[in-house]
Amino acid sequence: MSKTTNIMIVGVGGQGTLLASRILGNCVIGEGFDVKVSEVHGMSQRGGSVVTYVKYGEKVWSPIIDKGEADIILAFELLEAYRALPYLKSGGKIIVNDQKINPMPVITGVKEYPADILGKLKSSVNVTSLDALSLAKQAGSIKAVNVVLMGVMAKNTSIPYEKWVETVKDTVPPKFLEVNLKAFETGYNL
Amino acid sequence: MKKLLLGNAAVAQGAYEAGVRFVSSYPGTPSTEITEIIATYPEDEVYCEWAPNEKVAAEAVIGAAIAGGRAMTCCKHVGLNVMADPVFTDSYIGVNGGAVFCVADDPGMHSSQNEQDSRHYAKASKIPMLEPSDSLECKEFTRMAFDLSEQYDTPVFVRLSTRVSHSQSLVEIGERKEIPLKDYKKDIPKNVMMPAMAIKRHVVVEERTDKLIKFAEDTPLNKIENNGSKIGVITNGISYEYSREALGDKVNYFKLGLVWPLPVNSLKEFAEKCDEVYVIEELDPFIEEHCRAIGIKVHGKECFTLLGEYTPAMIKKAVLGEDSAEFTGINEEIPARPPVLCPGCPHRGTFYVLSKLGLTVSGDIGCYTLGAVAPLSSVDTTICMGASISASHGMAKVRGKEFNSKLVSVIGDSTFMHSGITGLSDIVYNKGANTVIILDNSITGMTGHQDNPTTGKTIRGEATKQVDLIKLCKALGIEHVTVADPFDVKNFEAVVKEETARDEVSVIIAQRPCALLKTVKYTGHCEISDKCRKCKMCMKLGCPAISVDKNGNVSIDVTQCNGCGLCIGVCPFGAIEKKD
Numbered sequence: 001m002s003k004t005t006n007i008m009i010v011g012v013g014g015q016g017t018l019l020a021s022r023i024l025g026n027c028v029i030g031e032g033f034d035v036k037v038s039e040v041h042g043m044s045q046r047g048g049s050v051v052t053y054v055k056y057g058e059k060v061w062s063p064i065i066d067k068g069e070a071d072i073i074l075a076f077e078l079l080e081a082y083r084a085l086p087y088l089k090s091g092g093k094i095i096v097n098d099q100k101i102n103p104m105p106v107i108t109g110v111k112e113y114p115a116d117i118l119g120k121l122k123s124s125v126n127v128t129s130l131d132a133l134s135l136a137k138q139a140g141s142i143k144a145v146n147v148v149l150m151g152v153m154a155k156n157t158s159i160p161y162e163k164w165v166e167t168v169k170d171t172v173p174p175k176f177l178e179v180n181l182k183a184f185e186t187g188y189n190l
Numbered sequence: 191m192k193k194l195l196l197g198n199a200a201v202a203q204g205a206y207e208a209g210v211r212f213v214s215s216y217p218g219t220p221s222t223e224i225t226e227i228i229a230t231y232p233e234d235e236v237y238c239e240w241a242p243n244e245k246v247a248a249e250a251v252i253g254a255a256i257a258g259g260r261a262m263t264c265c266k267h268v269g270l271n272v273m274a275d276p277v278f279t280d281s282y283i284g285v286n287g288g289a290v291f292c293v294a295d296d297p298g299m300h301s302s303q304n305e306q307d308s309r310h311y312a313k314a315s316k317i318p319m320l321e322p323s324d325s326l327e328c329k330e331f332t333r334m335a336f337d338l339s340e341q342y343d344t345p346v347f348v349r350l351s352t353r354v355s356h357s358q359s360l361v362e363i364g365e366r367k368e369i370p371l372k373d374y375k376k377d378i379p380k381n382v383m384m385p386a387m388a389i390k391r392h393v394v395v396e397e398r399t400d401k402l403i404k405f406a407e408d409t410p411l412n413k414i415e416n417n418g419s420k421i422g423v424i425t426n427g428i429s430y431e432y433s434r435e436a437l438g439d440k441v442n443y444f445k446l447g448l449v450w451p452l453p454v455n456s457l458k459e460f461a462e463k464c465d466e467v468y469v470i471e472e473l474d475p476f477i478e479e480h481c482r483a484i485g486i487k488v489h490g491k492e493c494f495t496l497l498g499e500y501t502p503a504m505i506k507k508a509v510l511g512e513d514s515a516e517f518t519g520i521n522e523e524i525p526a527r528p529p530v531l532c533p534g535c536p537h538r539g540t541f542y543v544l545s546k547l548g549l550t551v552s553g554d555i556g557c558y559t560l561g562a563v564a565p566l567s568s569v570d571t572t573i574c575m576g577a578s579i580s581a582s583h584g585m586a587k588v589r590g591k592e593f594n595s596k597l598v599s600v601i602g603d604s605t606f607m608h609s610g611i612t613g614l615s616d617i618v619y620n621k622g623a624n625t626v627i628i629l630d631n632s633i634t635g636m637t638g639h640q641d642n643p644t645t646g647k648t649i650r651g652e653a654t655k656q657v658d659l660i661k662l663c664k665a666l667g668i669e670h671v672t673v674a675d676p677f678d679v680k681n682f683e684a685v686v687k688e689e690t691a692r693d694e695v696s697v698i699i700a701q702r703p704c705a706l707l708k709t710v711k712y713t714g715h716c717e718i719s720d721k722c723r724k725c726k727m728c729m730k731l732g733c734p735a736i737s738v739d740k741n742g743n744v745s746i747d748v749t750q751c752n753g754c755g756l757c758i759g760v761c762p763f764g765a766i767e768k769k770d
Contacts, residue, residue, distance in 0.1 A: 013529065025194050025358055035194060036324075037358040040300055041219055041638065046557060047734050048529035061435035063324075063357035063428075066503040068515030083524050086517045101750070103527035107737045108565050108729070111525035124518050133749065142749065 004057030006065045007153070010084045011076030012101050013047045016146035019171070020074070021052040023150055027167040028056040031159055038063035049080055074153045076132075076145065077101050078117045088125055095152050096121070097132040097145065128152060135186050141176075144183035151187020161188065195361045197354040200325040201292055202227035203361065204332030205262050206236065209369035211287070212254035213238045214247040216608065217637035218266030219301040220355040221294035225264050226640070229649045235366065240640055240649045243575070243608040248273035248291065252280045255289035255345070256381060258372035260336050264292040267308050268574065272609070278315045279383050280345050282391035286372045288339035290332065291317075294350040297472045298499040301352075301636075303555065303572065305498070307473035312347050312450035316395050318402055319347035319450040320411060323430045325359040331411070331447060336369075342398055342405075349449065351472065353428045353499070403451045411447035414460060418442075421509065422464030424457065424477055424488070429470045429500055436502035437509055441468075452480045461486040468493065468509055472500050531560050533735045534705030534712055534754035536631050539676030541568040542731055542760065543683045544598065549690065552585065552599040554578035554610075557635040557704075561600070565732045569600070576601070576609025582624050583617045591623070595690055598625045604634035604642040607657065611666070617695050618667040625689045625696050628659060629676075632703040639707065663697045670696035677702055679759045705754060714770045715751040716758060718744050721765035728757045728766065 007024065011017045018039055025037040033056040040050050053065045067086045073094045075081030081096040088094060098118060105111040114120075121127045130152060136144040147168065154164045165181065172180045195203065201224045205213070213236060215225040229238045241247035247263045254261035265273065270293045277291060293311075296302040312319035318338065322331040328350070335346040379387050406412065417439040425433050426446040433443070444460045446452065461467045461481070469478040469490045478490035493508040494500065503514035531538050541561040544551055545568040553559060553569035554577060562569035571581055578599035586594040601610045606628050617624050634640040641647040646656035663671045670692060674685045682700070689696040703710050716735075724742040735750035736757060746757075746766075758766045 012527065014532070029192070029194050029360065034360065035358075037194065038353060039196075039356045039358070041222075041356055046529035046532060046560065046636075047527075049527040060359070061431045062502045063353060063359070063431065064501065066501050066514055068517030079524065079527070082520065083527075085520055088518060090516055090518075099749075101747075102734075102737050103525050104530050104563065104565075104732065104734065105525045105528075107734065108732075109738065110564070111523075114522060114524060 004055045004060050005157075006070045006089070007054040007072045007074065008065055008070040008084060008087055009052040009054065009074045009076075010080040011050055012080065013050050015076045016143070017050050017052050017076060020146045020150050021054050023167055023171045024054045026171055027159055027164055030163060030167065033057060034060045036060045036063040049083065051084070072153060072156060074149055076149060079103065079113065081121065082114060082117045085121065085125070093126045093128065093156060094121060095128045095149065095156070097149055098129050099133050130190060132187070136183055139183040139186050140179040144179050147180045147183040148187040151184040152190055154184070155188050164188070191363050192360045193363055194358045195325045196223060196356060196358050197322070197325050197328045197350060198223040198356070199227050200328035200361050201264070201332045201348065201350070203363065204329035205290065205336070206231050207329070207364045207366050208288070208333040208336040209260050209367050210236055210262050210336070211259035212236070212251065212261040213263070214241045214250040215264045216241055216244045216247055216269060217634055217640045218269045218294075219637055220296060220352045221264045221266050221269070221292065221350070222637045222640065224292060225649070233650065238649055240642060242643055244269035244273040245276060249276045251289055251291075252276055252283070252345070255285040255287045256283070256374075257286070258374050259287040260369055261287060262290040262292060265294070266302065267293060267295045267306050268302065268304065269293070270308055270311055272575065274311070277311070277317070277345070281315045281317050282383055282388055282395055283381055284343035285339050285345060286374065287369075288336035289345040290335045290339060290348055291345055292332070292348045292350065294352070294355045295473070296352050298352065303574065305473065307476060308349055309449050309476045310474070316399055317345055317347055318342070318448065319349050320447060321349045321427045321449045322354060322447065323427050323445070324354065325357070325361045327447065328354065329361050334411070342402060344398060349427070351428050399451060403454065406448050406451050406453040407456045409448055412453065412456070413443070413445040413447065414456075415443040415445070420465040422460060422467040423470055423509070424460070424467060424481065425470040426477060427472070429472055432500050432502045433470050433505055436506040440510065446477065449476070452477065454484050457481065458484065458486060461488075470494070470500070470505060528563055529560060530563060530732065530734050531557065532705055533733060533750055534752045536676050536700070536702035536704065537561060537629055538566070538731055538733065539679055539682060539702070539756055540600065540627065540629060540700050541566040543676070543679060543686055544568045544600075545730070547683065547686060548596070550585070550593070550597045552578045552582035552597065554599070554601040554605050556602040556605055558600060558602060558629050563732070565730055575605055576613055579610050579613030579624070579626055580616060582626075583613065583620070583622050586622055586624055591693070594623055598627055598686070598690060600627045600629055602635065603628060603630045603632070603644045603659070606659070607643050611662070614663070614668070615666050622695055623693050625686075625698065627698045627700055630659060630699050630701045633707060635704050639704070659699055668695055668697050670694060671699065672696070673699045673701050675702055676700045677754070677756050677759070679756070705752060712752045712754045714753040714768055715748045716746050716753060716755060716766050717769050718746055719765050719767050721763050723763050723765070725762065727762055728760055731757060731760060733757060
C-alpha cells in the first residue's frame, strides 16, 4: 500500500488529542512532506473515544489509517491504547500514558475495565509507557499531558528536536508556552 | 504559501477568494467551522452571521444573491432538509450574484441522527452539485461554484462529508478577488414565483439542465486517469482518496467532481475501454444507478455496503481480492466508551430529576440527547430539531390527560429558537396542556459554543439584542413560565411536579450555563467522606468522575471532577464534601 508514516493518536474526548495532532501536522509540513490529519469533532468529543490520524510522506491519499497500518500509536489512556492495538503495524510502537479513565459502562458496573492492559500490550508489541499526568504536574500543569506525550513521540520520529520546539512555539498560545515547552522537554528526554 | 487546512477551512478560504460578501448559516457538525472561519475575515469584506435556523439562513442568502452579491450558506445534511423549501424554488429563480449552498453529509453518523445522502437533493431540485475530495479541492471547487452559479444562473451545491470536512491537507492560499455587486433590477417574471411565472421558469430550468449535462461531459471538475488497466473505477469525494490509496495505478479512474448532473457519453467511453467497472461511492448507489440507467454494466453496492464509511482495506479486498495488512487481535471484550454529559453539565441535574420522577421525556437535538444514555436513560424520543415540543403535543392528544401529567419535552435554548417556537404555538393554539422544559445553558453547546439569538452576542462577539425567553413564551399565550436552576435539585423537582400536574400548558426554563464556557468557573473538587453508606444515589447522576468498585466503595476521580457540587445535593447522608 502507501509508503507513508502513519501515526494514530487515541484518547478520551477532552484530553487534548486535537492539539497534539495539530502540533504534529504543522511540524511535518515544515519538513517538506505531504501530510493529512483526520480529526473527529462533535458528539463523540463529549467524553467518548476519540481517534486522530496523522499521515505523512511523499504523497498521502487516504486520511484514515486501516488495521495493521499504524507505525506509532500515541495513546492518552490505557483502555484506548488497547482498543487501538489492531491498528498497529507489525513492528510498530505504542506510546501509552498509563492513566485509567473509566468509561460509563464500567462506572455503572455493566462491564469491567480489562485487567493488566499494560502487561497484555507488552507481551505482544513494542510499548513505552509513562505516567504523563505526574510528569505534566511537574512541568507545571496537568493540562499539559498532551504535550508531554508529544515529546515522547517526537523522540521516535526522524524530525529534529529544534523543529519540534519551533512548532510548539507556533501552535500554543503565548500564555501557556512556558509550561508546554517544559512539558515537551520532559517527554522528549524521558 | 502552502498551509495545512481543514476541508472546512478550505471551503471558507475558497469562498473568501471568490469574493463572497454574505454568509449566513446555522451550526451543524461537520459543517460548523466553515462559517466560524468566515467570521475571522475582515468585516468590511464579508458580512457573516448565525441565523436561527437553516431555512432562514438559506432565504437570507437567496435574497443577498438576488440583490447582486455573492452569498453562501453552510449546513449539515439534515440542515438541508430544513432549508429544502426555499432551495427548490430558488432553482427556478436562479441568482444574480452567485449563490452556494454547502452541505456536509455524515457517513458513519459520527454526530448525526441519520445517514441521508444529500446528492438526491441535487437531482430532485435540479441544482448542480460539486464534491471535493481533499482540502485543496474544497478551496478550488468552492471558488468555481460561484463562477458556475453566475454562468448558469443557478444556485450551486458543494457537498462535503465528515472525512473531507474534518481532515486537514495542504492548500495553496490565494488572494481575494473583489467582485463588484451586480446591478439590481426589478424582474417580476424571474423573481416572483407564482404559477404563471413559475410555469415559464420551469422551462428555463430544464433547458439549463441540458446545458449542464453538456458541461458535465468535459468539465475539468471531472478527472479521468488512464493507467492502461482493464479495470475501471468510477468514484467521487473521499472514496476517490480511499480508492487511490487501495488500488494505486492498478486501475483506471473516472473521478467525478460534479456529482450532479452526471455525464453520459464520457462515462460510456470510459467504461468501453474496461473489462470490469466498479462504482465506489459511500452511502446510496447514486452514481451506480445512473450508470445502469445509461447502459453501463457496473459492480456496485453488491461488493460494498449502503452503511457507514468505506475504508481503503474494504476497497482493496472488493476490487483486487487482496487482504489487508496483518494485525494483532484482542481476545477479550473491550468496554465501549460512548460519549457522556461532561462533568458539571447543567443537563445532568435536569435528567436526574426527570428520571427520578419516572417521566416520559420527548427529547431533541443537542448535548442533552445524551440524557438517553445509561444510567440517566431519561429521554424517550429524539427525532429532529424542534420535534420534542411538537411530538409531545401528538403524544398528549392521542394518550390523554393522565399520560400528559407524566410527560415533558426538553429542548435547548438554541434548538428552541431554531424550530421550537412554532411547536409551542401549536400547543397553545390547540388547547394543549404540555410541560416544556427549555434547557437554557446560554450557548449552542454540542457544535462547540456558537452564539444564538438568546445569548446577546453576534458571531463576531459583538453585543446585540437578546431574545427574552420568558417574554417570548408569555407572548405566545403561556401563563405559567418558571425559571429554575437544575442544580438546585430539590426546588427543580418541586417545580417539575407542580407544572406537570397543572392542566395547562407551562414552560420551565432550566437555567444554568454550560460548564465548558470560559465564564463558568467551578473550582476545587468533591470528595467522598467516611459518612458514605454505599447507597449509590450519586451513581444515578451518570457523572464520569464518580465510580464504584466491586466492594461498593464509591470514589471521585479528581482529574475528572470540576467541583460543580451537584452530587453534594443528591447524597442523602451528606457524605460528599467540597475540597479546594
